[in-house]
Amino acid sequence: MRIARELYDEMVSHARAEAPNECCGMVSVRDGTVVKVYPTANTEASPLRFVIAGQDQIRIYNEIELAGLELGAIYHSHTRTAPEPSQTDISFAASWPGVEWIIVGLADGEVEVRSWQIHDGRVAEAELAVV
Secondary structure, three states: OEEOHHHHHHHHHHHHHHOOOOOEEEEEEEOOEEEEEEEEOEOOOOOOOOOEOHHHHHHHHHHHHHOOOEEEEEEEEEOOOOOOOOHHHHHHHOOOOOOEEEEEEOHHHOOEEEEEEEEOOEEEEEOOEEO
């Protein structure tokens, strides 16, 4: 997946603004390139997990479809750990087949952003190229 610096920075800013709680949102793509970042509220307001409200998921998904785009990724932050999928992330990914998982890591004040493909409980890192 390719992402413009401005959109990458938008996800990082969202993660920093929500810390110490996890942030979350959705990402639309066209031909493997991020078109828009959709920050959402974490209804859990927790440093350990995130939940995107059902009405936000539906609204954003409909907006993406109407624009002729695809849902490319779900993103969230890990404020205390590396940006690697937790078991909770892996379980939740079953609800979103074919969608990448972008995790913004903020552990120790350092930003690290990584993307993952999760399918049937198997995790593989996906390329996230900032262009």
